[in-house]
Amino acid sequence: MRLDIVTIFPEFFSALDVSLLGKARAAELVETNVHDLRDWAAIRADGTPDVHRTVDDSPFGGGAGMVMKADVWGKALDDVLEPGGVLVVPTPAGVPFTQALALDLATAPQLVFACGRYEGIDARVPEHYASAGFRVLEVSLGDYVLNGGEVAAFAMIEAVTRLIPGFMGNAQSIVEESHADGLLEYPSYTRPASWRGLDVPEVLMSGHHGKIEKWRHEQSEQRTRERRPDLLSPDLLGPDLLAP
Numbered sequence: 001m002r003l004d005i006v007t008i009f010p011e012f013f014s015a016l017d018v019s020l021l022g023k024a025r026a027a028e029l030v031e032t033n034v035h036d037l038r039d040w041a042a043i044r045a046d047g048t049p050d051v052h053r054t055v056d057d058s059p060f061g062g063g064a065g066m067v068m069k070a071d072v073w074g075k076a077l078d079d080v081l082e083p084g085g086v087l088v089v090p091t092p093a094g095v096p097f098t099q100a101l102a103l104d105l106a107t108a109p110q111l112v113f114a115c116g117r118y119e120g121i122d123a124r125v126p127e128h129y130a131s132a133g134f135r136v137l138e139v140s141l142g143d144y145v146l147n148g149g150e151v152a153a154f155a156m157i158e159a160v161t162r163l164i165p166g167f168m169g170n171a172q173s174i175v176e177e178s179h180a181d182g183l184l185e186y187p188s189y190t191r192p193a194s195w196r197g198l199d200v201p202e203v204l205m206s207g208h209h210g211k212i213e214k215w216r217h218e219q220s221e222q223r224t225r226e227r228r229p230d231l232l233s234p235d236l237l238g239p240d241l242l243a244p
Ligand SMILES: NC(=S)c1ccno1
Pocket: 090, 091, 092, 139, 140, 141, 142, 143, 144, 145, 146, 147, 148, 149, 152
């Protein structure tokens, strides 16, 4: 996979070498390119030089804050996006980022993360590239607002790259983790067997793999029911919990 990140804070992504992603890059599973959006802002749309390398302007229709300029983003993305590449725009106004979407994106030949700042990117940018035939995803990590797309992009990059075949040493760990089967992961324990009066569930020491697997699935279902009923289908929850 080729990963391209366009941002006005390229230094933010120096930490990519530290995370799991560093191993993937070393294994040549992922090629990462971080681009400074301002490199495409040195020349204005009218051809005159812009020493300030301006990337934003005030919003049409008024309102607080500034909007990132379509012409600057267009020059950058024209250079960075490859045929078959997926444009990912982190935004609180996006569709939810889920494990299912991460699995989907892990098969893409190229992901281009457009990290907005200020009040976001001119809406014509995703519109233009979608009409040009690219897959464009405006995606949200959750219902909260960050100062920009960089933190969200970093989280999405980690969630996606760890799912690339060959990336994780133990592929089974991916199968067993939270959300892999639509449920939250069961509780895990390790030595000591008793800690501050709290004992590890005996079934986990029984050596009976069938019982252990059953207990773990029951724990996943109970946790999901208690913490994330929104993930469960009505038939599993029963009509009472989902009744209006
Ligand atoms: N919730 C997300 S992804 C976001 C991006 C920028 N601000 O919030």
